[in-house]
Amino acid sequence: MKKLLLIITLTIGLFAQSALEIAKKSYDAISHYGSSISQTTMILKNAKGVESIRKIEIKKLEGDDGDKSLLVFLYPNDIKGTKLLSFEQIGKDDKQWLYLPALKRVKRISSRNKSGSFMASEFSYEDIASQNYKNYTYGEDLKTVMMNNAEHFKITRFPKDKNSGYSKQILYIDTKTYLAHFGEYYDRKNRLLKEVSFLEYKKIGTVHRIQKMQMRNIQNKKVSTLIWDEDKIKLGLSKNLFSKRALK
């Protein structure tokens, strides 16, 4: 009887939270890193299993009105030195600039390319952008489900950005750690497009940092895996490192 009461209490406790609150807690679990520099490797695998490699340095700076990021492409060598600077703007189109080293040109680009492939991978630009909970509305179909022997919240979120490549995303968030572990992303026609797995987290201080994530495209059978080889946070990086000046 006591056990039943405990389960009921826990269940009521869990559902006392809205999907929005869970999403906020999930975002908080990976936030407050201040600034970061990460060396990453991306493995692209086509439908036949042939692999190719990309290497990228990612610098990020958290901000109240949106994060800033600077991506420096390191490999393959012919795109080495290409840089992508992005300013997230909550509720508005982001700002993006591309630096093309062959011409020494800083080129403003349209940031509406949310759904386009990032470096020919199965990750789109919106997949690698900050997953700020404010960029979504949330469904009311909150559930708890068991996955990999752990209890997860199953929440549905809808991108506010009309240029998003997704109609909805279902996320599975660990009820204890509030870390997302799995997701299903649906295309604009509401067909299952991709499955994302957040395979590995590392706790640095109080911040959980993703270390490995995999995107599986259900429609074209390609798989991309992003691995953080090095990850440093709370570096006190200056905002000057996230300006057009940093592109030269």
Add this chain to the structure above:
Amino acid sequence: MIRFILSLLTALSLEAIEHTSNISLKYNSYNHYSNEIIIQGDTKLQLQNDIFTTAITLEYLYSDEYKERRYIILNELYFSKAYEDYDLIFGKTIKYWGELEGFNIADIYNQKNYLLDPFNKGAKLGSLGFNITRYIDEDSIEFGLKFYEENLKYPSQNSPYYPFLIGYDNELQLSNSLYLPSVYLAYSFITEDSFDSETKIILYHGYDNKRYFKLNNKGNLSQYAYRINKLLVLSNIIYNDTIFKYELSYTDVISDKKMSDYAQISLGLEKTLYDLAGTNISFYLEYYKYLYMQKNMIQNVDISEIYDNDIFLAFRVDFQDTEDSELKSGILYDLGKSERVFKIEIKSRIIDNFVLNSEYLQIISKDNTLLSNIGDSSRFNVGITYTF
């Protein structure tokens, strides 16, 4: 030269922090000239010590057919120092001033490298100078000084890009001293209120990047540089997913009576359609106009004057594949003379460090025009580039 650079680096305790080299093997086929095989490449080094950062770019070209298309040049060698709100740069540098894709009327700091390719936007010669930039949030003010004007080489009379009927001497003639510097002041700012835009205004005083030709005392043509005041304005404006761009210039010639004052206008727009059958396709539409302020003066001596009452239509297909395959094609069409320049380029990575590229260029010119003098009427090339 390489030994000198290595000695200098050792003396300054510089440590390499970045290095990239490209080497290309290309076969060029021309319809009016002998075909050639070229080896072309560059090495970029970035070095650092406790005080400053140094960047070096070494470029080389070797043609099996045309002796003048054989060189090795130190195209960039500069020292930079970054402070909290300032950047200082001293040395031989290449700058890019421009917004449009087909031709940049504002890109005047460096002379073109005609030995490499007059139709390649990136073929430029480094200029020796100094500049200081003050940053105020996303805005900046830059003051720069260019120490002297470079002599400009052309390929030989029997090669595809030789535009003259008589001999050419690369020793520059000038209206004033070779070492009288050119100066500029550039202000870059952004606006976010009514439109999301970025604008750069440049005031330039010194030698014009456009030069004309005079017979020298050896009976050869050589370039003649004169001094000007120039105002340049370049901007991009983002509206939804379309980028509107313009570049404007007005040049007041102050040290030459044969050259007219002139103005240049260019307007452009760029629109990209994303995720079309797995590709991204960008479209470009641009218009260029050249205005001479006084008539019956020297005209049609510089490649920039081709861009007069011309439209440029182009597209770029990014195949979004793991080989980063890309197809670019465009046509420059003269609305007055019906001259056309057509170009198509394709490239794709074949294995990790090797990129296969190919290009076709065709010029359909009218008789006795500047365009008819500039180059061969068509060329095709195919090559492979190794990057390490």
